[in-house]
Amino acid sequence: MKTNGPTGTMTPRRVLVVEDDKFLRRAVEIRLKRAGYTVATACDGEEALAMVGPVAPDVVLLDLIMPRMQGFAVLDALKASPATANVPVIIMSNRGQDNDRCRAIEAGAVKYLIKAEISLDALTHEVDDTLTRVGP
Secondary structure (H helix, E strand, C coil), X not given: CEEECCCCCEEECEEEEECCCHHHHHHHHHHHHHCCCEEEEECCHHHHHHHHHHHCCCEEEECCCCCCCCHHHXXXXXXXXXXXXXXXXXXXXXXXXXXXXXXXXXXCCCEEEEHHHCCHHHHHHHHHHHHHHHCC
């Protein structure tokens, strides 16, 4: 879960959690921090896009239904920018329709998880797996 930093030291991988539900956002943040990640959080899409540059996340966990800017718009913006196009995005949503899953994957998401069907431990495993696949 850690990579060599610019000085040769080990640095934790960074996760940006974009979720409007404050209780879930905090629970995910706590669980990922316990797993050794550096975690930044955003409560809506506009805040996420403002944070992505300074945070420089290794992976983004993105809800779809949020105020101010929906998750699909955030995903499209992330994938359209050369600075973030290669950052893996994991969708976390309670929308389980096949058309939403297909749309997200076609737009560049690496995974689509149903929040009501996944535990915090399983979510952490999905983050671990995603970062293992993309490498340092």
